[in-house]
Amino acid sequence: MNRVYVWSLPTRVFHWLLVFSIVAAYLxxxxxxxxxxxxxxxxxxxxxxxxxxxxxxxGPIHSRWRDFDLSLASLKEYLLTVFSPxxxxxxxNPAASYAMIGIIAVTLLxxxxxxxxxxxxxxxxxxxxxxxxxxREMELFEELHEALAxxxxxxxxxxxxxxxxxxxxxxxxxxxGSIVNGYKNLEGYGVSLTLFQKLFALVGIGLSIFALLYxxxxxxxxxxxxxxxxxxxxxxxxxxxNECASCHVLYPPSLLPEHSWRxxxxxxxxxxxxxxxxxxxxxxxxxxxxxxxxxxxxxSEASVKILKSLPNQDIIAVTQTPFWKRTxxxxxxxxxxxxxxxxxxxxKACHGDIERGLIEDTxxxxxxxxx
Numbered sequence: 598m599n600r601v602y603v604w605s606l607p608t609r610v611f612h613w614l615l616v617f618s619i620v621a622a623y624l625x626x627x628x629x630x631x632x633x634x635x636x637x638x639x640x641x642x643x644x645x646x647x648x649x650x651x652x653x654x655x656g657p658i659h660s661r662w663r664d665f666d667l668s669l670a671s672l673k674e675y676l677l678t679v680f681s682p683x684x685x686x687x688x689x690n691p692a693a694s695y696a697m698i699g700i701i702a703v704t705l706l707x708x709x710x711x712x713x714x715x716x717x718x719x720x721x722x723x724x725x726x727x728x729x730x731x732x733r734e735m736e737l738f739e740e741l742h743e744a745l746a747x748x749x750x751x752x753x754x755x756x757x758x759x760x761x762x763x764x765x766x767x768x769x770x771x772x773x774g775s776i777v778n779g780y781k782n783l784e785g786y787g788v789s790l791t792l793f794q795k796l797f798a799l800v801g802i803g804l805s806i807f808a809l810l811y812x813x814x815x816x817x818x819x820x821x822x823x824x825x826x827x828x829x830x831x832x833x834x835x836x837x838x839n840e841c842a843s844c845h846v847l848y849p850p851s852l853l854p855e856h857s858w859r860x861x862x863x864x865x866x867x868x869x870x871x872x873x874x875x876x877x878x879x880x881x882x883x884x885x886x887x888x889x890x891x892x893x894x895x896x897s898e899a900s901v902k903i904l905k906s907l908p909n910q911d912i913i914a915v916t917q918t919p920f921w922k923r924t925x926x927x928x929x930x931x932x933x934x935x936x937x938x939x940x941x942x943x944x945k946a947c948h949g950d951i952e953r954g955l956i957e958d959t960x961x962x963x964x965x966x967x968x
Contacts, residue, residue, distance in 0.1 A: 643708030
């Protein structure tokens with residue numbers, strides 16, 4: 598039995614870079630403050646997949662798309678004879694061919710929907726221009742992105758399971774080790790790269806790595822930059838700032854719906870345990886400003902999700918909205934007891950720009966607590 602060089606160095610480097618980037622994207626997907634890092638790895642995944650698609654056209658034998666056996670008859674034969682195979686495959690077997698095509702296709706769609714979600718929901722990056730047109734459907738793009746991620750994990754699981762099964766049944770072929778050393782113990786044609794293929798791989802993989810380093814290292818780069826504009830409330834409505842910010846954090850009007858602001862301003866004598874009564878003219882002026890800039894008139898993620906989360910519009914405290922409770926439920930109680938926070942209503946402690954109308958996921962800075 599020969600030792601055949603099946604997977605070239607560029608193919609192996611691509612494989613492990615993709616594995617690393619997918620794992621990193623998964624690990625940074627759960628925390629809002631890591632969103633820009635998640636986006637950076639997502640963009641890297643997209644760049645790597647685009648390179649692999651082209652590598653499947655210009656690359657060497659076994660890595661080219663035309664070398665993938667996608668015949669249904671071959672797939673049926675392979676699955677029915679997996680324990681006693683009638684033939685061996687130097688490159689991908691039919692099942693692995695389908696798995697790899699699926700992984701590449703789903704990963705590309707995942708990267709695209711991630712960028713769309715980032716632009717539409719977060720108003721960031723190259724698709725931010727779609728934010729104002731599609732912000733009401735932001736959760737649809739987010740759900741599609743998450744569904745594709747789940748599908749990708751299933752495909753990866755199937756791929757890994759197939760490799761482990763091959764290791765169990767046909768360890769002598771060295772399939773598992775081939776993605777590290779490039780060699781299989783089989784009869785067949787080995788890989789040999791041309792100068793063009795070497796240069797193409799160097800440029801393609803190099804650009805993918807550069808994309809990651811660029812997005813992570815360059816602040817406010819075009820790929821992940823925010824398009825949210827800060828609001829100068831002092832300039833827009835000085836009375837609102839003077840009266841409301843004198844006692845507590847200046848909450849952006851977009852954090853509650855119109856009805857909530859009307860209810861709150863109609864009962865300032867009982868304003869969360871205090872008498873915050875104002876001159877009728879001042880009350881009316883502030884109310885008009887709050888209503889004009891309420892959640893119904895905002896395209897921000899928080900505004901849209903607060904509106905959708907409300908079973909009714911009688912809630913007048915942001916911290917009592919289902920959306921606020923859901924997004925803060927995993928925060929340890931000692932964070933709210935911290936000397937720099939002291940109250941769940943002190944949004945400014947973690948959202949430093951909230952009084953400028955900005956509630957950026959990537960700008961969250963929670964105070965350090967002792968574990």
